[in-house]
Amino acid sequence: MILCHRFRDPRLYQQIVDRLKPxxxxxxxxxxxxxxxxxxxxxxxxxxxxxxxxxxxxxxGEGDGQAWLLARVKGERP
Incomplete structure (x- = not known):
């Protein structure tokens, strides 16, 4: 699990995804x-x-000046 609270750097989004396990x-x-x-x-x-x-x-969800997401890696990774 990766938890990122109130930190935004779009340059790191792909690196965050890459570090998640199946x-x-x-x-x-x-x-x-x-x-x-x-x-x-x-x-x-x-x-x-x-x-x-x-x-x-x-x-x-998104509103009142905040956006949040809870998501899971789909399927298996090669």
Whole structure:
């Protein structure tokens, strides 16, 4: 499991996915522009869904200036 709480660096998203083992979980939350003013540290709408589209989303939400995602690695990795 990887837990990432209120840390956003889109350059690291693929590295996060690469470090998950088959069946592994990702729990991530970031500041969001949804329901808040845009800013340097805030993710635009849908960023987590797009960045982690290769994972199976188990739960997600976005609003009130926050975005979060709980996802699992799909299937087996080579």
């Amino acid at each position: 069946g592994g979980l990702l729990a991530i939350s970031v500041l969001s522009e949804v329901g808040a003013q845009p800013g340097f540290f805030r993710a635009p709408a849908g960023e987590l869904d797009v960045a982690f589209a290769d994972l199976q989303a188990l739960a997600a």
